Amino acid sequence: MDRCARRLPGRGEVVVTIFWRRLRERRAALVAAGVVALLVLVALAAPLLTALEGQDPTTYHPDLIDSARGGVPVGPFGGISGEHWLGVEPQTGRDLFARLVYGARVSLGVALAATVVQVFVGVAVGVAAGFGNRWVDQVLSRATDVIIALPLMVLALALMAVVPAGFPRPVLVALVIGLVAWGNMAKIVRAQTVTLRELDHVAAARLSGWGPVRIARRELLPALAAPVITYAALLVPVNITVEAALSFLGVGVKPPTPSWGQMLTAADVWYQAAPQYLLLPAGALFVTVLALTVLGDGVRAALDPRAASRLRIGTGRKREARA
Template sequence: MTIPRSDALSTPSMGAGSAEENSGPGPDPVPDSRPVASHHVWARLRRDRWAVAGGVVVILTTVVAVFARLITRLSGRDPYSYNLDALDGSGLPLGRFGGISAAHPFGVEPQTGRDLLAIVVEGTRTSFFIGLGATILSMIIAIIIGVTAGYFGGWWDAVASRATDVILGFPQLVFMIAISAIVPASAPRIPMMILIIGILGWPSTARVLRSRAMSLRGRVFVQASRAMGAGEIHVLVTQLLPNLVATIIVFTTISIPGKIGAEAALSFLGVGVIPPTPSWGRTIGSAVSWVSTDPWYLLFPGAALFLVTLAFNLFGDGLRDAIDPRTGETR
């Protein structure tokens, strides 16, 4: 049986194509498209201690993000309330280590005296949901464009491939900064950031899904469905997509920290969320100007961003190996 050949150009290199996704694995870790029993995946994942540790941090981060406002309310801390009594005459926190005390476990913010624990907790909500929303949007675009281009081929594959190349050609962080800077101040900032990061974050994943779809469309089960009279959309939805679930799950997992990092970068540069909305990136950006006099202000938001990024990557790496154990054999 002859495997259909794409009418478009050969599959381009599937290297990392966007700045926010460079923190995750490249195309090599793409799992096998064959369905894997969930209990086998879980058993393999539990044997990877680093992946389990990463998964625990991911779960805790999700819980904190969902219940951030309840946590700050129950703890009696408000990320928006100023407390000038916690500052000295020059605006620096009273006491050692940035004002760390029983009342302020993470210290306080210079000049405002706002509780840093409340800021980090509420910032988790902002950064996490922007990263998650942008990832969902980018994955939807990548699935639609990548899978249909790889399956149908022809002129649509050529158009989709060239559009992917064009977007990958943009210096994406610079482009995000430019777009964010011209967004009206009256526009809802968080939805706009999700839209900007998500629309620019799909090309690399779309390339991988296109390649996987091209390899699957010549398989026996796809040809058999066509021979039995199944329509193209039916084959695409019931045959190809279920066999791409593993790839989609892994790429979703490893894309979230990249999107969180993109939000942090934009907020750090002053074109992200608008003050006083807490955000890890904005807090880190504010802390940089105080690092010579109050370096502790930088510690906790920076550690939160680093820990969550590392946890997602460890969990995504372990999930990839659990779905396709052959990817771990080369280590």
């Protein structure tokens, strides 16, 4: 009889099932998730896509540039042809499609890596501050306040300027963003930890003789997963914007490595002669940030049980009004 009995779903499986059911109710979030998945697929398949086109992001094509007109691409619409699907870059003749898809790798990779650093540092500091004694809480909270008060762009510019040029720039940009902008994550985690440490199961773990590390790992971190995932989903589009801004200011990713922000920097003088050189990376940034923002908001609503209650209450009121 035991063999025929069904295995009951665990608590984690139930939570995941509820999350997916709530997320499916939000069509905008599903569309945004599809757009994000497509962008990630394009970034991962960049070598295959450029090989299919027969181009690469670093090769110069001087024969496709009209030097008499100041480096404007030869041909209509910025040199679009069967060999160059989106045309070529002014002055250099580098393939624009190849640079755009490889730039997605850099922009998305830097943003995701920076988010991982922010989550790791923010969760560690927030849990230590919320679960530690009064002195630890005071020191870490004041340090977090200082980090939040510092201007992100100014501090990032200063750090990027003093690092040797031989250090890999995408890694450097991700580390700088992550190590400078973890303050808000730490604040959120600390507030949640202060609430969780007063609950009965945490008090029972203390009375059982568990150490702080074990209590944090077994009792606090699983309960912190929802707010951390929610805020991390909203951090990714912010980090993409910061990376683009740093590259636009000339201290981010350096040529010949392609980046959407770097492409915008070089396109500011070509928007009249070759408008696609400006519109393509700007449009890619806009679509990516919008999709990630909508997806992050959908994840927040799906992980928040109060959102489902408000949705049901609002639906019930509408039905009563119709009746």
